[in-house]
Amino acid sequence: MGPYGSLWVPSVGKKKKKTRGDHFKLRFRKNFQALLEEQNLSAAEGPTYVSACAGPSRRPQRHFCSVCGFPSAYTCVSCGARFCCARCLGTHQDTRCLKWTV
Secondary structure (H helix, E strand, C coil): CECCECCCCCCCCCCCCCCHHHHHHHHCCCCHHHHHHHHCHHHCCCCCCCCCCCCCCCCCCCCECCCCCCECCEECCCCCCEECCHHHHHHHHHHHCCCCCC
16 A cells, blocks of 8 residues: 555546537538538628639748748759748758759
């Protein structure tokens, strides 16, 4: 026996009781297309999820480092992947460069 009396052993196999709401959430789950049809989006006025679209951007495309995700200004000579600094270039060449043999 330990200092706290008898040892406590957790019960194994004890399941959480499902509520009625969980049953209906799992049984009557709908996919995205079914939800769109249910909303009857063609009869709605104004822009909807299906009809909304954005025009092309007036700003240049942004490029991000393939190693850390920060904005990048450089590309790998071998494979063309983007990197932001010499440290990320080293990591890229050691582990991620797709052109091992040129």
